[in-house]
Amino acid sequence: MALSKEEKDFLIREISRELDAKPDGAGKNLISKCPFCGKEKKFGVYIGKETSRKKPFMAHCFSCMHSTYTLEQLLESIERPDLAVTPTVDLDAKLDDTLLFPLGEEEEAIDDTLGIIELPDFYQRCFTDNYLRSRGFTYDDFDYFPAGTTRRLNYKFDSYVIFPVIDDGDVVGYVSRHIWTKDEIDRHNAGIRRKGGYRITRFRNSTENDFVKLLYNYDSVIEEETDTVIVVEGVFDVVALTRKLNLYDNNQITVVATFGKKISRAQIYKLQSKGVRTIVLGYDGDAVEAIKKAADEMNPYFDIFIADIEDASKDWEELDFKEIYNIFSERLKTPIEYKLTKLQESK
Structure with a gap:
């Protein structure tokens, strides 16, 4: 039997409290310490709409790979069977390998561990x-x-x-x-x-x-404060946009770079784990196919907009304030709008 909205909201509140969990950027998963292996921010509980592949309260750890497939199994795992609303248990349910990442990706733990390094001698x-x-x-x-x-x-x-x-x-x-x-x-x-x-x-x-594990200017993304992140290619793009939009010390909006025209699962996870909700994709205007691919990869987890740079020969360093203002006020597009625009331009 399907849960009512009130029942689902009640369960989300109680499970969040029990696991000390926080929603990800898109609000489709609760992220918490894994109750099985103890790894921080590796356990995801799906709380989005039911689909043919995903059901609410399925859960999976991307460190120890332990999964639960039903609400009953999840509540047993966190020792809160008293929260059960219905007695439905489906022990034959197939493992859902898409709780936090797109269909078709190989199920594996996200290795986001980083070592501290030394800068070059005499830096x-x-x-x-x-x-x-x-x-x-x-x-x-x-x-x-x-x-x-x-x-x-x-x-x-x-x-x-x-x-x-x-x-x-x-x-x-x-x-x-x-x-x-x-x-x-x-x-x-x-x-x-x-x-x-x-x-x-x-x-x-x-x-x-x-x-692929790094983001330039990542520390400017403040957990549970930064709502919008502009994703660009390189260091000079970050500096130029921060200067021209006067985003110094702006905790709500910031700019990060992915060191190229693609974004990795680890980079998505890093932004998601800080509660980012909105991504503005700001790759160079000539990177149409790369922009489409990156937007598709991030779309399940964030509200995605694409900064459609009209003059593909220019990057953020070369654009003046008026041109940048026009892009962010008039040329922000959803992934679908962007694809349709580029399809029309190609004709």
């Missing part, structure tokens, strides 16, 4: 830098986004600016960007093939932690 934070100023950096940017150099004391990082990637106050990675343009680097590397010398790479990043 020192800077509060002024000619290259960064040429990229638009202001005093507020230097103050808000740590960046530095090795002051030519570490030859591997000569002429690089280094951005630490910080998670829960710890340095878990870094992105370093050479100050030369791509054309200058290409000309240099073409020359050393003829004359010999040291090859330059545009980026020289940390390798200790996989970047």
